[in-house]
Amino acid sequence: MPRESYRERALVIRTYDLGEADRIIVFLTQHRGLVRGVAKGVRRARSRFGSRLQPFVELDVQFYVGRELESVTAADTVGFYGSGIIDNITCYTAASAVLEAAERLSLAHDEHDDRLYPLVVDTLKQLQHAPEPKLRLDTFLLQAMTVAGWAPSLYYCAQCQAPGPHHAFHPRTGGAVCGTCRPPKAADVNPEVLHAMWLLQHDRWAEAITLITAQEQGASARESSESVTHEIPCATAIHRLTKAHWQWHTERKLASLMVLDQT
Template structure:
């Protein structure tokens, strides 16, 4: 029997039979793992509550042919309790975990994605910033780790120094007047500055943005994400915006 142990974030769960669950985990060292947690839906389960979405756990698993089997679980950080108590944080965390599940299906830089997601969930659980800002910062950085870093300070097509007024997800972000195609979005300069701040982690600037700027930035982040994932996120439609 091959056993292994790793830190993991619970991304999602699905019912299996009458008492079991299939859990999708993003682990620190083993990438994305799908495993069966036997008996966790029974009231006497020893670790059922530890395998809820958004929890950071230390898990021991038995390697299986198709699905692994969870044998032991210890809570490292109970992000889930604080997150589910606030609807805005819950919907933001759901969108983060769905994005993470999509981006790590092919084991793309999973350690960096693990660290990014755990930091974002910790920030949500502590209410360090507005939930929508944390979400947008996470989405931009997760896409950057996956190889789709957007450009906000120079033209994404010709590298001409900015700032530029047009934003085109297909071209990789902000573009100059010479590269701008017809029908391109023209966000306010404050919105482009907010996007750059979220990508770089300049929270002093991001926290000071007004509601209108945050809404416009969120729309551009959603469009950029949808283009690169090739389809929308179900959970993103439920997110509360400023």
């Protein structure tokens, strides 16, 4: 009886060498979530498609169903997003964090959500020419957490739903919190930081950049004209809060994100 086969759009998440010439590949697919497959002979110099099975390449993959691993028999390039990413360490680590986060979300949920795949592809495209790769990653994480169902509340109090603006943020509570519901160790936050995060969460990039730029220019002007305490830049605050919320709800750190923060 012939084995069942299917084709899927897919991105390579990670790879493992197997034996002398084979490779195990973890794919994020458009409609089936994570798929693990083995590509036989792809590490040989004469492999027909081994060079395509790399991160940041979107593929049309032919799979044959196996007992534990699918067999990968063909892979045609749909889009190559490595240009502008692999030659920039900040963009590269941000893009790697996107793939790692996508894998984490897929593993954490039994049911696949078709919104995740196009979100990953779009983010990789943006990172090819992003002037703010870390902010692009934060945008992806905020939107991916929305897909997962545990996005931070950024206007209403996460505890009592009182409308904002609010001045505190606490991941365990669920995001922004009002003065009444504020728990111990909640972070003090400028309401405009939460506003910028809300804009990023809702894919309003241009408005968010305008707001972030205005906030950081205003902070710089205040520091140069007055004796005030140094303010955390708006983009830095966004990154810290987004990362804290992600890590609280996944209970694990992203290795690529830790590298990114050191660049």
